Every structure is written in structure tokens, then in C-alpha cells.
Amino acid sequence: MALALIHHPVVDKNGKTIAGAVTNLDLHDIARAAKTYGVEPFYVVTPLEDQQHLVTEIIDHWVTGVGARYNPDRRDALALIRLQPSLQAALEDVRARWQAQPQTVVTSARMAESDLGWDGLRRLAADDRPVLLVFGTAWGLAPELIQAADYRLAPIVGRNGYNHLSVRSAVSIILDRMFTGCAGDEG
């Protein structure tokens, strides 16, 4: 099971396709969640060279630089990150690692026509074929990425119709629901 955070193509608040900026805490929070739930690699996808440099600097600092000695737990999480220029390139990497065709699952807070629920997601996680779980930054994945995916995950529904979680929260909740979400045990 692998995870991708897409910075292009995503949409802005008006639905226009843009390339989003990399947010430092996205890398940290999502890497820590991925490490917690045993999901790797965590692909950070951006075609922009300056943003690729930024990602590389952050990884270097925490994985081999001063940060690695200061906080080895953070090193173990950020070591899961792989920089890729496109979703296509990330998919190629999954294919090469697993020697199998990946199944793609896209996520969106405003998924209009979802075709995968939580039980289905848990079944996919237990499948032999690799799964790539795809998240968008900014106002979400561009429509063509959503249409091209194998599965469209149901949005996270809270208690009152408000559906504006951060991507950091959404990743955390989805991984928890996928792997341990139904934990009813006491303590």
C-alpha cells in the first residue's frame, strides 16, 4: 500500500487547474501517519523544480542531516518520502516495486460519484495487488485524475455536513479507518 500527495494537477477554489505549493507540515504529518499505519512509499508529486528542491531539502535535513540526530523518530517517517514529477511516474514506481499493476484510489471531500466505501477500502488493503491512495492539495485533485482512477473513495462524513478537513487530517482518518478504525477494544 502506497500513498501519493499531488501538487499538480489540482484545482483552486474556482475549479481552475493549478500547481499547488508544497507545505512543510504536509510532509511531516503525512509521513508520520504513513509510518504509523505501515504505508509506503509516500510519494510527494510536483513537476515544479523549485518545489522539488524544497522537498529534497526537507528530506535531507530530517533523514541524513541535523534533524536526523535531533529526532530519529522523525527521520524514520520522512525516510518514507519519494519525490516524483507526476502521478504517472509514481505509478511506474509502484509497478516496478511490486512487479504488479497498481490499483488507484482517489479521494476528495466533494466526491460526487464515489464507488468505494470503507469496507471496500479495507478489502483492497488486504488484496495482493498494490494500492496507491491518491490525495490532492489546494482545493483537491483535478477532475481528469478522479475520472482516470480505478476507485473513487467516499468522502469522510462528519456530524453536520461540514466537509472541509485539512488534507493532513483526511489522510490520518482514512488510514485509521482502513487499518484500525473499528477498534472497539477497551484500552
Added chain:
Amino acid sequence: MALALIHHPVVDKNGKTIAGAVTNLDLHDIARAAKTYGVEPFYVVTPLEDQQHLVTEIIDHWVTGVGARYNPDRRDALALIRLQPSLQAALEDVRARWQAQPQTVVTSARMAESDLGWDGLRRLAADDRPVLLVFGTAWGLAPELIQAADYRLAPIVGRNGYNHLSVRSAVSIILDRMFTGCAGDEG
């Protein structure tokens, strides 16, 4: 049900009691999760005056300033924040709002002696008495806060013993487990 993010007293990586700095994205992410799951107020607790100013500036920008017009969804989330100088003051506020004695639940990734599991937390959420869910910044809540609480929540256990989620992720997962975590429905 209310939530508090404590910046003092918390501990640093060596276990020494400190006052943590306010992180902008903590306020945004946790307010958005609180709004999603219908939890309020979200108390941001810091005794430091400069940090209180920072919190007030962030709230003002998003709730009544330029940010409110730019992103009304963000306004609705950040409007749940109440600044308090201490956990004690937050508890007084809960008492005054609900006209009842709050039950406090503390959280920690390294909770040594937890006495509340996920079923128990769901029962508390359904209780008539108000509940204040307490999270720490930096390396977690100071021991005296953990000892003084009514309940100590079990830590989030992932799949491999790695227990270093961000506080933003931990809040999101705990609220989801509390209110909708066992959702097994398809779609």
C-alpha cells in the same frame, strides 16, 4: 463536548516542563476537525502574552477580517476557538456554559496507565455531563495534568509500534473514532 490544546504546562523531549509555541496550522487543522465532528469550543490554552496576541490575530483575520470573506468555511471553523490562559480557566468556562461539572479526558501517545478505551470514550460522548478532551503540544502534557484528569485515554496504536503522530493527526483520528470511527457502511 469541548476540546483543549495545551501549550503550558507541556514537556520537551527531555521531559522538562515548558511553554510551547503556538503553531498556526494546529489552530486551522484542529478547528476544522472540531467543526466536522461538532465539538466546541476549541480552547487554545497559553499563558504567554505574545502567544495570546498571535492567537487573537489569527482568529481576527479568519473570523472577522479579510480571511472571512476569502474563505467562509475557514471562518466557521476558526470561530470555534476560545483563547484561555490555563486549563483551569477553560474548565471554568465549560462549567459556566453547561452549568455542570466537566469530565476531563487527557491524551498522550505515551500514556503509561490508560483507564479509558474507545468504547468508554463513545459512552462519555453520549453522557449528559460535558466532556473536555485535552491535548498537549510539544512532547505532550505535563505529568501533573495527566494525573489530575478524570480519565486517561488509551494511545492510538498503529500497525508497528510507531507512536509519533502529530497532534493534528491525533485529534482528527480520536474525534473520528469517537463519533463515526466504526462506520462500516459502503459509501
